[in-house]
Amino acid sequence: MKIFISADIEGTAGILTWSEAERSHADYAEFRALMTAEVVAACEGARAAGATEILIKDAHDSGRNIILDRLPACARIVRGWPGHPDSMMFGLDSGFRAALCTGYHSKAGTEDNPLAHTSNLRISRLILNGEVASEFTVNALCAARHGVPVAFISGDAGICADARAMVPGIATVETLQGFGAASLSLSPAAARAAIAEGVEKALSAASLPNIPSIPQSCEVTIEFNNPVDAYRASWYPGAKASGPRAVAFSSADFFEIQRALRFMNS
Template identity: 70%
Template sequence: MKVFISADIEGTAGIAHWDEAERTHPDWAEFRALMTAEVVAACEGARAAGATEVVVKDAHDSGRNLILDRLPDYVRIVRGWSGHPDAMMFGLDAGFAAAVYTGYHSKAGSEDNPLAHTSNMRISRLLLNGEVASEFTVNALCAAGYGVPSVFLSGDAGICSEARTMVPGLKAVETLEGKGRAATSISPAWSRRLIREGVAEALSGDFTQALQALAERYEVVIEFNNPTDAYRAGWYPGARPHGLRAVAFDHADFAEILRALVFLKA
């Protein structure tokens, strides 16, 4: 059984400030270690459930956050950004049994995490078929396109609630809850234990119900903070204005939505 892990940092237990997520700030060293430890816990849970190989996509910022020497010997690691439309899911294919998400965070416009955002800080909201979407929304649909179910997520309370609603049967571990610029978190050790146990449980049962059905057509709308970003994005073939500071693009194939996002968000 092959398992794919997409690892972010803004939903890691204990995180509360952008300094802790930025590789140029001294605080990042501590939180890259905590991010790594949660990924290792997920790997151990997958192994306990029978995984023979785990592929981890380092999916935060530079894509070069995880401390490699702490990863188990059955893990492959995808670092950096290829430019492929799968982005945070790059390395996934139809040969995987399941997808797991660690360190995930609430969408832009949410108050559930002081670090809530979607893809970058120039986007005020991203909507998919009329619903405000998170990075998890996009990534789980990417996985579904390969026929891979999304079975587990760890992160803030907001994204956990969203993921449970979006994917029936998904198991989620809440690491923190945001209030304004503050976050109340479980301890890192507690988080690692719950992640290890949660991934093992999710992969040991029947997780076929966690495979989402794809819609017949998708419309993505990106609302930017700045009108100049919307103007630039509007030059992508097939994109169109969608009110103030926003562009829209639609297609029947979700893979084409992912392709468009590479350029619309750039």
């Protein structure tokens, strides 16, 4: 059984400030290790459920966060960013039984995590077919494009609630909840235990969650914080201005939506 893991950091148990997520800051070392430990816990749960191959996408910032020597022998890892539109899901294909997400965070424009954002801090909201979307929204539809269900997510309470609404039956572990500039978090040890148990149960279930339907026609709108970014993104082929700081793009092919996001977010 092949399992795919997309790993982020801003939903890791205990995280609170940007310094803890940035390689250039002394606080980062602790949370790099905690992010790694949650990925290892997901691997342990997957192996207990029968996984023989695990592919991990290190999906935070530089793509060089996970401490490699702590990974199990059955794991492979994609580090860095090749520039492919699959982005945080790069490496996934139809040969995987399920995808898992660890360390995920709430979408831009919400207050469920002091580190809530979507893709980068230049975006105030990402809207897909009229609904505010998260990185998970895009990644779950990317997995659907490959015919792979997302069976598990760990992260803050807001993104777990969004995931349950989008993918009924998905297993979730809420690692933390934001309150303004503060958070209430599980201990790292409790989070790791819950992740390992949650992944094992999710992958051992009689059936995995249904794959969400990809809309026949999609329109994505990126609302930027700065009109300069919107002007630059408006030059992507097929994009159009959609307000003073927003750019919209439409397609019947979700991969084209992913491609547009790849370049308009840059």
